[in-house]
Amino acid sequence: MAWTTTLLFEMNVEGNRKMLFGKTTTDSADDDIDTGLKQVDTFLLTHSGSAVEAAAAVIKETLPLLPNAATPAQDGKINVICTSGDVLYWQAIGF
Numbered sequence: 001m002a003w004t005t006t007l008l009f010e011m012n013v014e015g016n017r018k019m020l021f022g023k024t025t026t027d028s029a030d031d032d033i034d035t036g037l038k039q040v041d042t043f044l045l046t047h048s049g050s051a052v053e054a055a056a057a058v059i060k061e062t063l064p065l066l067p068n069a070a071t072p073a074q075d076g077k078i079n080v081i082c083t084s085g086d087v088l089y090w091q092a093i094g095f
Contacts, residue, residue, distance in 0.1 A: 003031045017041075019093045023048070026086045030060075032077035037094040040065040043078050048087040057082035064094070 009021040024033050035043075041064045047053050060079040067075050082088065 003027060003033070005033055007036070013093065016095055017093065018095070019091065021091050022089070024080075024088045024090065026080075026082055026084055026088065028084050030079070030081050032079050033088075033090060035076045035078060035090075035092040035094070037076040037092060038067050040076055040078060040092050040094040042091075042093045044091045045080065046089050048089055053083075053086075055083050057086055057088055 003024050003026050005022055005024045007020060007022045011019050013019050018037065020035055020037070022033070022035075043059060043061070043063060043065075045057055045059060047057060058081050060081055065076070065078065076094070078092070080088070
């Protein structure tokens with residue numbers, strides 16, 4: 001079963017650069033957030049909830065995440081390590 005990601009906001013920043021804001025609900029401890037971008041320059045991540053998180057979610061990428069001809073299916077996908085059931089809000093800027 002895949003993570004559920006909802007795009008909440010999208011806008012053009014300058015030229016073909018976009019800023020996206022979304023919500024992802026997790027069902028495993030390791031998966032990808034597919035931003036829909038080809039290149040991710042910045043990525044911010046935070047939890048949603050009413051309690052302190054015992055283990056903070058982290059991104060497992062080196063930014064900027066550039067297009068990769070060897071693995072084009074990975075373009076724009078940010079790998080996240082978290083706790084299953086987390087609700088994450090994120091913001092990405094890129095092309």
